[in-house]
Amino acid sequence: AQSVTQLDSHVSVSEGTPVLLRCNYSSSYSPSLFWYVQHPNKGLQLLLKYTSAATLVKGINGFEAEFKKSETSFHLTKPSAHMSDAAEYFCVVSDQGSSGSARQLTFGSGTQLTVLP
Amino acid sequence: DVKVTQSSRYLVKRTGEKVFLECVQDMDHENMFWYRQDPGLGLRLIYFSYDVKMKEKGDIPEGYSVSREKKERFSLILESASTNQTSMYLCASSRDRGLTDTQYFGPGTRLTVL
Numbered sequence: 001a002q003s004v005t006q007l008d009s010h011v012s013v014s015e016g017t018p019v020l021l022r023c024n025y026s027s028s029y030s031p032s033l034f035w036y037v038q039h040p041n042k043g044l045q046l047l048l049k050y051t052s053a054a055t056l057v058k059g060i061n062g063f064e065a066e067f068k069k070s071e072t073s074f075h076l077t078k079p080s081a082h083m084s085d086a087a088e089y090f091c092v093v094s095d096q097g098s099s100g101s102a103r104q105l106t107f108g109s110g111t112q113l114t115v116l117p
Numbered sequence: 118d119v120k121v122t123q124s125s126r127y128l129v130k131r132t133g134e135k136v137f138l139e140c141v142q143d144m145d146h147e148n149m150f151w152y153r154q155d156p157g158l159g160l161r162l163i164y165f166s167y168d169v170k171m172k173e174k175g176d177i178p179e180g181y182s183v184s185r186e187k188k189e190r191f192s193l194i195l196e197s198a199s200t201n202q203t204s205m206y207l208c209a210s211s212r213d214r215g216l217t218d219t220q221y222f223g224p225g226t227r228l229t230v231l
Contacts, residue, residue, distance in 0.1 A: 004159075009157070034219075036222075041224075042224060043121070043222040043223055043224045043225060044160075044207070044209075044222040045222075046219050046220075046221075049219065090159060104165075104175070105160075105162070105220060107152075107159035107161070109158055109159040110159050
């Protein structure tokens with residue numbers, strides 16, 4: 001069985017300071033990992049994904065995440081926050097799923113990022 | 118760009134009503150999914166489909182059914198709506214069944230059951 005834990009439900013940063021959104025996962029298989037972002041009243045958009053190639057993954061809008069197998073973590077970072085980054089962020093793990101027959105996504109509970117002026 | 122559309126952004130229904138939520142994707146994707154999103158719980162998978170007329174239960178299928186008569190359309194049905202089904206419902210599609218495949222999401226339908 002797979003699971004995802006987002007360690008912070010809310011994160012506040014000042015504009016121009018670094019962003020760190022934490023995610024830990026568990027999976028019975030070699031997983032794929034994703035970060036999605038949801039802006040208010042909009043659908044989810046893919047930020048980046050880890051697919052067992054490079055462990056440091058670069059995404060859109062200056063975000064990146066590092067896959068650390070020994071720590072079972074996939075934390076999302078950005079060097080300098082922008083007001084437009086304010087949104088809810090979801091860490092997602094993908095593996096075979098409990099049925100064994102199909103790929104399923106398991107979502108974390110989300111982290112609300114607030115960017116202060 | 119992939120486009121996933123959902124028939125309504127907001128919907129208000131009464132307890133016991135039959136509710137249909139429609140989802141259409143325009144990229145000839147094989148796979149379609151229905152999730153519900155609740156605060157503090159993230160997204161939870163209700164049902165998914167890997168082919169026309171094919172469906173599989175997700176993590177929380179109770180109280181729901183689905184229909185996929187055409188490849189581009191995936192419907193979620195609440196046979197008898199209840200207040201605990203008040204939620205945001207998100208549809209998604211993806212091209213294939215690979216572990217790395219990206220899911221593309223619609224804007225969501227916020228359903229309120231009174």
